[in-house]
Amino acid sequence: MSRATASPQTARQVPPDILPQDDPYYLEESLFAVRDRTLSLVKGLSDADATVQSMTDASPAKWHLAHTTWFFETLILVPFLKGYRPFDDTYGYLFNSYYERIGDRHPRDRRGMLTRPSLDEIRAYRAHVDAALGKLFSTRLPNSETVDLIELGMHHEQQHQELLLTDLLHLFAQNPLSPVYRMIKPGHSHEPARTDQSAVVWHEYEGGLCEIGAASDGFTYDNERPRHSVHLAPFSLADRPVTGGDWIRFIEDGGYDNPLLWLADGWALVQQENWRHPIYWRQCEGVWKAMTLGGLLPVDRSAPVSHISYFEAAAYAQWAGARLPREAEWEMAAMRLSGNAVKTANFLESGTMRPDALRAAADRQHQGPRQMFGDVWEWTQSSYCAYPGFKPLQGAAEEYNGKFMCGQFVLKGGSCATPRSHIRASYRNFFYPHQRWQFSGLRLAKDL
Amino acid sequence: MSRATASPQTARQVPPDILPQDDPYYLEESLFAVRDRTLSLVKGLSDADATVQSMTDASPAKWHLAHTTWFFETLILVPFLKGYRPFDDTYGYLFNSYYERIGDRHPRDRRGMLTRPSLDEIRAYRAHVDAALGKLFSTRLPNSETVDLIELGMHHEQQHQELLLTDLLHLFAQNPLSPVYRMIKPGHSHEPARTDQSAVVWHEYEGGLCEIGAASDGFTYDNERPRHSVHLAPFSLADRPVTGGDWIRFIEDGGYDNPLLWLADGWALVQQENWRHPIYWRQCEGVWKAMTLGGLLPVDRSAPVSHISYFEAAAYAQWAGARLPREAEWEMAAMRLSGNAVKTANFLESGTMRPDALRAAADRQHQGPRQMFGDVWEWTQSSYCAYPGFKPLQGAAEEYNGKFMCGQFVLKGGSCATPRSHIRASYRNFFYPHQRWQFSGLRLAKDL
Amino acid sequence: MSRATASPQTARQVPPDILPQDDPYYLEESLFAVRDRTLSLVKGLSDADATVQSMTDASPAKWHLAHTTWFFETLILVPFLKGYRPFDDTYGYLFNSYYERIGDRHPRDRRGMLTRPSLDEIRAYRAHVDAALGKLFSTRLPNSETVDLIELGMHHEQQHQELLLTDLLHLFAQNPLSPVYRMIKPGHSHEPARTDQSAVVWHEYEGGLCEIGAASDGFTYDNERPRHSVHLAPFSLADRPVTGGDWIRFIEDGGYDNPLLWLADGWALVQQENWRHPIYWRQCEGVWKAMTLGGLLPVDRSAPVSHISYFEAAAYAQWAGARLPREAEWEMAAMRLSGNAVKTANFLESGTMRPDALRAAADRQHQGPRQMFGDVWEWTQSSYCAYPGFKPLQGAAEEYNGKFMCGQFVLKGGSCATPRSHIRASYRNFFYPHQRWQFSGLRLAKDL
Amino acid sequence: MSRATASPQTARQVPPDILPQDDPYYLEESLFAVRDRTLSLVKGLSDADATVQSMTDASPAKWHLAHTTWFFETLILVPFLKGYRPFDDTYGYLFNSYYERIGDRHPRDRRGMLTRPSLDEIRAYRAHVDAALGKLFSTRLPNSETVDLIELGMHHEQQHQELLLTDLLHLFAQNPLSPVYRMIKPGHSHEPARTDQSAVVWHEYEGGLCEIGAASDGFTYDNERPRHSVHLAPFSLADRPVTGGDWIRFIEDGGYDNPLLWLADGWALVQQENWRHPIYWRQCEGVWKAMTLGGLLPVDRSAPVSHISYFEAAAYAQWAGARLPREAEWEMAAMRLSGNAVKTANFLESGTMRPDALRAAADRQHQGPRQMFGDVWEWTQSSYCAYPGFKPLQGAAEEYNGKFMCGQFVLKGGSCATPRSHIRASYRNFFYPHQRWQFSGLRLAKDL
């Protein structure tokens, strides 16, 4: 085994972090559960692991730890905790991400230059802010404004938990030693009984008028609101995501060589960057392997393929004689699933750290497509845009979502790196079509 | 007067090119009217004017002349005219734009290197192909396949007519001498009686289910089809486009300095490329002037502002407390206008070569928003994507539209550089949000 | 034959332009001979040929015509011809190349955007300035200041004559039609009697103290002055330049694949730009061809290889177990040749428009290396720098040479595109090590 | 004080590392002194500090530690220590810098991605290799081949000691917290008695034939050999380097605004990168400060200015009516100094970590220019090139110096970050003219 890993933790199943909102201990318990979860993710990382930035799209783990803390300090403690003094006057500049209203900030592409403050100093920063948040709870009842902001802060931090993992995977994938973040069991690809050749089963939907977007109860982001009507033509949806085995067939059939399968901008990129396979795959003596949070492992042919760009997803769909689902199609189908679909899904808490093999039983019982939630974010063909009547958050968080509504596509359902309590059918993730470093995959759809 | 212009033609009103499809002379007459129109556009241009490529997005006038000819030669003459021999074996390589299925091609960004063949040789190429097309008509009745392809070729050529003008304007705008393409009257900006301060009047629409997309009669592109239902929330639409005067107020109010007005990607561009005003504007001794096809002229405060990117349009809308319309909103409103709206619009045939000042009368009578058609393409907030059930053209033209459905936004209504017979309410133009060299402007919308 | 060439002139031998300085008609006759020569070079070029800029390093032919004219107008007519008015007030901005002292200028990389003024307008500009120069001669005797400036202007224009040709060749090489500028006879490569296998003969030099740099008589540039002593170790010099045949052997021996032959910066470029052969070479069905001013012709194995970068030259020398000569070595050897060496060399006047095959007789009689002058500029390993006591020209021409003394290497001897009267042993040409579009080749040297 | 520094060491004076070659304990003692010195330089650095790469030109401290160790392992232990096994099979790939002959390597611009192996693992690597080197000494007497390689390895490691410091300074300069590497006393700029206004005194040299390059005794690099004759014109040399105070006057006189002072390539860079002052300077409330290894400190007006590019140095010289010295001029003047000039110079051992203020006494006694050695590397106007008769090292180290002889300029004399035993008059350092992150300054020269 490579000496590159000091002491990788073994991945394991852990309880969810955010309690249901009708639980009396909801807010305070949930907040600190989320905060602790973030810290637990950096266990085993060195100061250096937590400091280096592997590309502009990614941020150092240390930066994620600090930025999520700055968010609470800036939006909650400074305005609402009497007498609170920021931990360090320079941190506002260092850890503001993109809030023009709040002030100047360190350039995004220079986040990896910050070898100081150290990981330990950032841990101290977190402890300081957590203590102050505890004090806030103990000294006065949160009013609706602070409740809203604390909830926003928790969900914001959950988003960064996933990013911390995807950014770390990207960093480790740059290292020829293929370091192991968490020990995970090798996949099923060599188990003869399992097969990835399960034919796709198509679930049909009659379409018509339906409602999508956030229903009123529980936390949601501004970009999921308001709930509104859309009209859908009849369509069908594959009962399972596209798998590693499917993708190998796509490659072997010349998928990366045939311009007619690709969007024009995608094909330009395929040629310019010489894409021949998913970003983390490499062929080692005839075997397809993929860099994962468990190091370099054989591609699991029976698990959803991951780290796929929109361009690749669209080319695959074209090759398969199908298309990507629209956001409203996906969301409508997901709304029809039982609550069990989320509960049994492969989220961060499962500790698998990668997509599960196709599962037969659990989802089948409620008669809908399998593995809509968890495993991999599923690209839709819908551009990320404002819903009719969209109103951004007021105040400092105004810029949270709205200013990114250009050039990105919506992904749905969460992944094996997303906290379970973060996800719902109306949840809208979004990335640019060329981006490949997320736990992103796809499910096919068809017109009827 | 600058010596830069050898002999600019004076712009004047000309009849439309494509006849109504129920006219017995429709096809043949229309075809040659379109072909002649293209040639007329390069009158007065030198060989050099027609050869230089001013940026990758633009193509030389000579290339447009040749490419539209290659389109007829390749899709119609070679397969359908017995014994036809291509004019020159090298032209397929030189003048294929982006059809992977048809074959290799000269790189797009190198089109300006082709000082040979000369403009005269390309004129000879056109004459050769036109003669062969005439022969095709005389020797056999066009069947439905060739009719479809000829119609496609005509509309394709109309698209390139507009591009020829926008690309030429971009080229001339790079020249410190500000050459004049066509003499046009100076704008109304100094006429005291006219004012651009006309308050926006809002037309209200109740929304609900409606149908958009191409109805069955007449030529349409594949991307306009099929007609389908969409559900719209109630909204209102400004009765007029945003004007040059509006834009001066936006600038003077710090529009290009305030990040909170801009999409994130737009703001990055504003800073990186130091955008301070529309691309063709410059301030000369306190007066805003704009480079036009008539040379450098004072900005017309009462005419629709033009050559605006999506990023700028979206920032303006934010500043104005409004938003850009959705494509379906715009199209639904346009469908309610009388046929007069198209007939009286300021299209290429008017010869104005730039947007007209706000007009009061004509459109008012049919009680809808003014100047929806012509003058400037109007940005919508809708990404350019496939309609439900979209089927690309079959055969060589399969790549015509579909492979560009990523990252672009829809524009509606045509411009002062668009042939009148090219436009209908369902027509979908599309450009990237950063692109500024088209006759693109905007009209505001609001949620109700 | 390709239709790409309207009417290429046939290349032919013409008399030199600048008379000996002791000839009574020297100055006036020479001046107009030079001016006419420049015009003769653009015969047969279209307006487009003369307008397009194929890369930043190159300039359009029209720009060369105008810039050399602007040079006389600005440095001589405006200060010295009473009542002279510039032909056009905008030309100073358009045609100043790099003289910061003189004023602002059109960006170098945008020279190809100037479709106006046309080639004909530039011809009129030249005629206007030539008439004014004639008037200058007729109205007063030139004093030493104007004589110096007129001489500078003539030699400046000769430099641009060569650049006009190299830039045009680069432009035509971008065109898949491989246009012909001048008809030239095919090379000797297929003539069985001629061979390129002539072994290199080494001329030995004892070294020691010697003088290089410009002697006092006749026109020289500031960068050739002052004449000064250098000390040379013993060395030997190849009696002939490296030929096309030599270069094919270098390629076939893996010259472009072996990093150990290359300077580090050169090897980086080889990989980045995928250099596999000289810039204008291509392999057509097993035959090496090269783009020349006579179109695409078979590589002449017996002629000096041309259009070689310093990086390639240095790699070849390493491969051959030799090195490039130092400037002082080359110059010292050249000074020992008889005047015949220049007179019989293959310069622009010969009309060959490309390097001649190795010649046996002419140079041999004076017992020195062959073809030191003409054919190809020969790279030396000497950086272009100031000689001890270097003084730049005073006045507007101060920036002529000095500010380029960084990062470039000296080339000696002139080429088949250099006017004969432009060259002398002390002449210093200079280019960056990556540049490949000049008529540049090499001759080997060795330590003794 | 900033929290950015965990525990910066206080800089202090330490003994030199490499003993004189006639000392019986020379080789073994010197070797381990050098090895220990390198380790001592990273005291106080965190794993992250030692891992991040701030630009392609710089390398992480950890990489320097490992690469210098790989050098001994690969060139000495593997071929000469029987039974030696490399510490880790992957390290050859990771820590080879640029030796094509030895094998493939990790891309230079990706060195900062290697968060693993950790700093502690690299320390273990060093210990392993040091133990094996000790064993090599104990088991057999080094022969002349291994002595040569061990000497090369020591001097190679000294080079990397300086680079480690310059690269670390560049990294820390990217951090808005301005971390302190070693506590150093603030400069003399505020001490009223000291002045930087000392006029330059010019030392005159008669020139003529002289010898430069390495004399035979002691270790020297291949690029210093062979000693050879050069002829020099009479010149004078300033008795002191240009100071911080001088540079402030240059700035205040518009030095960065006047194109006529700059080389053309330098001026392009000044505009493109908006150079307004030396790279590590910034103006804080009217006071010029500079980032140093001791953090952000006021500019010392009386100390040599440092971190100056060749372009800046040449512009300054132009402004001052002087020029940069030639390498041979500098070397000849340095050879005339007494041995005391090196002994009393401000090298790494002094622990100052930055240039000393002008010193009056020490050097004066031997009647030559002051502070030729130490403080700052002094740019010469001489391109880095091969001496006549240059022979690269044989074997694996062949690529050490020769392949960089293109586009760089020679610097002489060593700096406050150079180990004393590393420097001699013939020593040739070399960098590109745009590079600014070295301890590089200048001394003026003039023609007589």
Ligand SMILES: [Fe+3]
């Ligand atoms: Fe955030």
Ligand SMILES: [Fe+3]
């Ligand atoms: Fe087209």
Ligand SMILES: [Fe+3]
């Ligand atoms: Fe010039």
Ligand SMILES: [Fe+3]
């Ligand atoms: Fe090294």
